């Protein structure tokens with residue numbers, strides 16, 4: 101196993117020992133660790149406190165950029181849809197993971213699988229109900245405002 105993946109797994113192991121969930125992540129560029137994260141849901145009331153998201157947040161703050169293209173994510177567990185989406189937005193194109201989503205389900209951590217499954221469905225069939233509310237006549241349109249800038 102590669103040194104970065106080993107580090108991600110070590111972070112996850114330590115996190116479990118400290119009362120957290122088994123997730124660690126390491127963000128690498130040019131063969132160097134730029135940021136790390138562990139799942140911090142046991143420490144803060146913040147559902148976005150996932151290992152990968154925290155590593156992304158730290159790297160972006162440190163480098164003062166949203167663009168992490170060319171970075172590689174090493175995650176002890178297969179990223180959830182939220183973290184995966186953050187990686188898309190950040191321009192990350194390479195992700196290595198150890199434990200699969202199915203492995204997480206076996207460990208009693210089924211949320212990720214549940215969301216991945218839900219996203220496979222048509223919008224109308226998902227468990228999270230989304231309703232389209234168009235702007236009212238005469239209401240200022242922020243999209244239009246943005247486009248005209």
Ligand SMILES: [Zn+2]
Pocket residue numbers: 150151152153179180181182183184
């Ligand atoms: Zn996540």
